[in-house]
Amino acid sequence: MAYIEFQNVVKRFGDNTVLDHISASINKGELVTLLGPSGCGKSTLLRCLAGLEQVTEGKIFLDGREITNAPASQRCIGMVFQQYSLFPNMSVEQNIAFGLKMQKKSKDEIAKLVKNAMELVELDGKEKEYPGSLSGGQQQRVALARAIVTQPKVLLLDEPLSAIDAKLRKSLQGRIREIHKELGLTTIFVTHDQDEAMVMSDVIQLFYAGHIEQSGTPVSIYTAPATNFAASFIGSYNQVDSEAFQRMTGMETMPDSTVVIRPETITISRDLPAADDCLTLRGRVIDSLPRGNVLRYSVQVEDTVFRVDALFRSFHIFENGEEIYLSIPRHDCLSLSNERGA
Amino acid sequence: MRMKQLSKIKRFTGYLAILPFLVIVVFYELLPLIRLAIGSLTGKQSHAFGLENFIKIAVTPLYQQSILNSIRISFLSALAGIVIAFLAAHCCGEASSRGKRVFTMILNMTSNFSGVPLAFAFMVLIGNTGILTSLGQRYAIPFLADFNLYSGNGLMITYIYFQIPLATLLLLPSFAGIRPEWREAAEILQARPLDYWARVAIPNLLPGILGTLSVLFANALAAYATAYALVMNNYALLALQITSKFKGDVQIDSATGGALAMVLILLMVFATMTNNYFTKRNLKGRELI
Amino acid sequence: MNKKANIFPRVFLVLVGIYLLLPFGMTLIYSLFVEWTDVLPHGFTLRNYADLFSDAEFWACIGRTLVLCAVSVMLTIFILLLAMYVVIIVDRRLAKFMQLVCMIPYALQGVILSIGIISIYSGTGTILSNRMLMLFGAYTILVLPYIYQGIRNSINAIDVNTLLQAAEMLGCGKFRAYVQVVIPNIFSGILISALLAESIVFGDFVLANNIAGNNYQNIQVFLNRRMFRSSGLASAIVVIIFAVVFIITGLVLKLQGKEREEK
Numbered sequence: 001m002a003y004i005e006f007q008n009v010v011k012r013f014g015d016n017t018v019l020d021h022i023s024a025s026i027n028k029g030e031l032v033t034l035l036g037p038s039g040c041g042k043s044t045l046l047r048c049l050a051g052l053e054q055v056t057e058g059k060i061f062l063d064g065r066e067i068t069n070a071p072a073s074q075r076c077i078g079m080v081f082q083q084y085s086l087f088p089n090m091s092v093e094q095n096i097a098f099g100l101k102m103q104k105k106s107k108d109e110i111a112k113l114v115k116n117a118m119e120l121v122e123l124d125g126k127e128k129e130y131p132g133s134l135s136g137g138q139q140q141r142v143a144l145a146r147a148i149v150t151q152p153k154v155l156l157l158d159e160p161l162s163a164i165d166a167k168l169r170k171s172l173q174g175r176i177r178e179i180h181k182e183l184g185l186t187t188i189f190v191t192h193d194q195d196e197a198m199v200m201s202d203v204i205q206l207f208y209a210g211h212i213e214q215s216g217t218p219v220s221i222y223t224a225p226a227t228n229f230a231a232s233f234i235g236s237y238n239q240v241d242s243e244a245f246q247r248m249t250g251m252e253t254m255p256d257s258t259v260v261i262r263p264e265t266i267t268i269s270r271d272l273p274a275a276d277d278c279l280t281l282r283g284r285v286i287d288s289l290p291r292g293n294v295l296r297y298s299v300q301v302e303d304t305v306f307r308v309d310a311l312f313r314s315f316h317i318f319e320n321g322e323e324i325y326l327s328i329p330r331h332d333c334l335s336l337s338n339e340r341g342a
Numbered sequence: 343m344r345m346k347q348l349s350k351i352k353r354f355t356g357y358l359a360i361l362p363f364l365v366i367v368v369f370y371e372l373l374p375l376i377r378l379a380i381g382s383l384t385g386k387q388s389h390a391f392g393l394e395n396f397i398k399i400a401v402t403p404l405y406q407q408s409i410l411n412s413i414r415i416s417f418l419s420a421l422a423g424i425v426i427a428f429l430a431a432h433c434c435g436e437a438s439s440r441g442k443r444v445f446t447m448i449l450n451m452t453s454n455f456s457g458v459p460l461a462f463a464f465m466v467l468i469g470n471t472g473i474l475t476s477l478g479q480r481y482a483i484p485f486l487a488d489f490n491l492y493s494g495n496g497l498m499i500t501y502i503y504f505q506i507p508l509a510t511l512l513l514l515p516s517f518a519g520i521r522p523e524w525r526e527a528a529e530i531l532q533a534r535p536l537d538y539w540a541r542v543a544i545p546n547l548l549p550g551i552l553g554t555l556s557v558l559f560a561n562a563l564a565a566y567a568t569a570y571a572l573v574m575n576n577y578a579l580l581a582l583q584i585t586s587k588f589k590g591d592v593q594i595d596s597a598t599g600g601a602l603a604m605v606l607i608l609l610m611v612f613a614t615m616t617n618n619y620f621t622k623r624n625l626k627g628r629e630l631i
Numbered sequence: 632m633n634k635k636a637n638i639f640p641r642v643f644l645v646l647v648g649i650y651l652l653l654p655f656g657m658t659l660i661y662s663l664f665v666e667w668t669d670v671l672p673h674g675f676t677l678r679n680y681a682d683l684f685s686d687a688e689f690w691a692c693i694g695r696t697l698v699l700c701a702v703s704v705m706l707t708i709f710i711l712l713l714a715m716y717v718v719i720i721v722d723r724r725l726a727k728f729m730q731l732v733c734m735i736p737y738a739l740q741g742v743i744l745s746i747g748i749i750s751i752y753s754g755t756g757t758i759l760s761n762r763m764l765m766l767f768g769a770y771t772i773l774v775l776p777y778i779y780q781g782i783r784n785s786i787n788a789i790d791v792n793t794l795l796q797a798a799e800m801l802g803c804g805k806f807r808a809y810v811q812v813v814i815p816n817i818f819s820g821i822l823i824s825a826l827l828a829e830s831i832v833f834g835d836f837v838l839a840n841n842i843a844g845n846n847y848q849n850i851q852v853f854l855n856r857r858m859f860r861s862s863g864l865a866s867a868i869v870v871i872i873f874a875v876v877f878i879i880t881g882l883v884l885k886l887q888g889k890e891r892e893e894k
Binding site for chain 2 (some may be wrong): 050052071072075077078081083084085086090098102143150
Binding site (some may be wrong): 372460503506613 | 637639640641643644647648651652653654655657658661667668669670706709710711713714716717718720721722725732734735736737738739740741742743744745746747748749750751753754759768769771772775805806830834835836837840841844851854855858862865866868869872873876877880884
């Protein structure tokens with residue numbers, strides 16, 4: 001059995017089924033992200049694992065023990081909430097020490113552990129401050145310290161960075177990953193931000209409408225989405241109806257499916273490219289948007305608009321209205337059946 | 343140069359707008375207070391300036407009793423009100439949104455029910471020929487049958503009644519400020535319910551509780567209508583004693599009356615400042631004026 | 632966490648609710664029956680209300696009370712709006728002074744106010760010893776904190792600085808900007824606190840009794856006088872008073888709800 005295991009977990013709120021027979025396993029020491037749009041059930045699964053919600057059906061196991069009906073205080077987990085979880089009437093020190101006090105540890109031991117935790121989250125010097133005088137990022141670091149100082153078996157983070165501004169988010173993502181590596185702590189991270197998931201995770205569990213659409217490493221999900229939803233959620237895949245694609249390129253496709261292509265795999269050129277193992281399309285540039293180190297073209301080919309990403313290098317930048325050629329490697333055209341997903 | 347003079351004149355005329363306000367406030371708020379203060383420091387017969395009146399109050403049993411009764415009834419009714427309000431506000435936080443709305447509506451309605459109408463309603467209930475009193479006499483329930491509404495106990499019961507809605511309404515925001523995340527975080531950190539209440543919930547509620555307590559105390563101390571309607575001048579209460587010195591068949595005694603009034607003012611100011619101290623912590627600092 | 636259907640909170644709230652509604656409820660029933668000496672009352676009748684509505688004195692008292700409400704509250708609103716012009720636009724430093732002066736009546740309540748005014752003005756032989764003048768002056772001060780708080784909250788809720796600057800850029804003079812831009816935007820807040828003040832004046836006994844006594848009885852003084860003579864009539868008066876306050880409170884809640892919606 002894996003370190004954490006969900007067996008056929010179902011959660012209903014009244015008539016609403018939020019978790020629909022979820023089965024998943026998480027190995028010890030992994031950093032797993034539950035990724036998905038709002039309302040897909042990812043936070044609910046996390047809260048069921050934490051013991052803050054009771055599952056309607058199914059079982060949950062942690063470290064070989066069934067914890068399905070165990071109260072939250074006995075599950076040996078640490079949790080960081082989205083915001084507002086620090087106790088305002090206690091200082092940073094007292095907040096972090098709270099769990100240790102509940103474990104009835106000695107004063108000296110508490111002082112030592114709190115000091116270590118504060119160094120780990122880089123908050124030295126702020127022991128006596130109160131949450132009200134801390135920034136959002138600092139508050140979350142205190143929340144993180146408070147959660148890990150009790151040496152839990154697993155660390156849960158419920159969209160901890162959603163309320164933090166973008167620039168700070170990046171450094172906190174890095175900090176969480178470093179702490180995870182240093183402590184070897186099994187970590188489950190919930191987010192709706194796919195960039196965040198890609199950066200942080202060992203494994204991504206992609207959620208949609210109460211079930212797990214796909215699970216795998218960030219690269220595997222990114223390069224090989226299994227369903228239309230996965231393709232629409234991860235990256236910026238071009239999604240073309242298979243019949244239209246067959247018409248345009250002549251390539252044989254499965255009926256009733258969608259062809260998905262990543263923008264960065266398409267080459268754009270003024271002259272007809274060499275044949276190779278590529279499909280060639282003729283189109284017209286209708287827009288271009290700079291995005292970081294890439295220029296994203298919108299290219300009209302018959303009824304379809306393709307997104308094409310070209311690195312900013314010293315070459316020709318195409319104007320709106322220019323007639324150009326698109327070159328797509330055959331192996332980068334993935335076919336996804338339409339029977340499930342968005 | 344002209345521009346500066348013009349704008350100065352403009353500013354001056356601007357200030358004129360506050361004149362009506364100042365007139366009313368000086369005549370009907372400030373001067374009366376000053377007159378009371380002066381009266382309190384002017385001896386009744388001797389017209390000498392000093393603390394003669396205050397000493398007189400301190401040694402006269404009637405006035406001692408009035409002050410003590412007022413403080414006792416105000417404090418105890420405030421305490422009782424807060425205890426019930428605490429439980430009610432807590433239950434309100436746990437209730438459904440519809441239940442919360444209905445209960446808050448009842449609180450708003452009954453918080454306006456005070457003074458003479460309230461005194462009468464209690465007479466109807468447990469006065470000498472009240473409904474519950476008659477029932478008690480019929481079915482031999484001594485507690486109801488013998489209850490004297492027109493006494494200190496009667497006042498206490500009535501005061502507690504009007505403290506409850508006010509206290510609950512004042513406590514609701516404090517309870518609303520208790521984040522559900524705190525309880526969840528505490529639970530995960532292995533706190534028992536008692537730990538959560540003692541270390542997290544109560545400390546965060548305490549400013550609201552103490553502030554409300556002082557408001558309730560002041561509210562009862564200054565209550566006049568209910569007390570007058572029930573006991574008139576037959577019970578020694580500070581507010582009633584003060585009024586009797588200024589209104590009635592006898593000549594106005596602004597010396598004793600003034601001194602008694604200053605005692606009441608002191609107590610009220612103390613209560614108000616306590617409330618301000620505890621509610622200042624909740625300010626969000628977004629205020630312009 | 633096990634979310635069992637916890638009935639204790641609901642039960643407790645229902646009990647408290649019943650307790651709070653009991654006095655008025657009993658009075659209401661009492662007013663509709665001839666006598667109530669047993670468990671249940673006897674003899675449904677509307678006689679109490681008929682007697683009350685045919686009593687000219689009752690209508691006179693209601694009328695006087697309404698006059699007191701209307702005049703004092705409007706007067707307070709008028710002088711406060713003028714004063715707030717000076718605070719907001721001419722000199723912000725006055726804000727602290729305003730706050731102190733306007734919150735004193737709240738701390739001291741009606742008792743001190745009534746005897747304070749009596750002690751300084753009665754028997755002076757000037758126009759200031761006129762009871763009506765004393766009464767209106769007293770009521771104006773009585774409702775001062777509530778109107779002030781209402782205006783202040785409304786001002787803090789709108790971005791008054793930006794509004795004034797925009798008006799100034801469009802060529803509007805300062806006072807005109809205040810009247811035509813600021814006041815309309817705080818109007819609903821003023822209305823709500825005005826209604827609150829009305830219910831306070833309506834429910835006041837101490838100022839009316841101490842300053843005006845039996846010469847200008849408001850409805851509360853009227854009730855107090857009838858209370859020991861005819862309890863049936865008195866219960867009807869209580870119901871009427873409560874109905875009026877109930878309507879006012881209902882209006883306030885409705886307006887507050889509307890204001891919150893518009894935000």
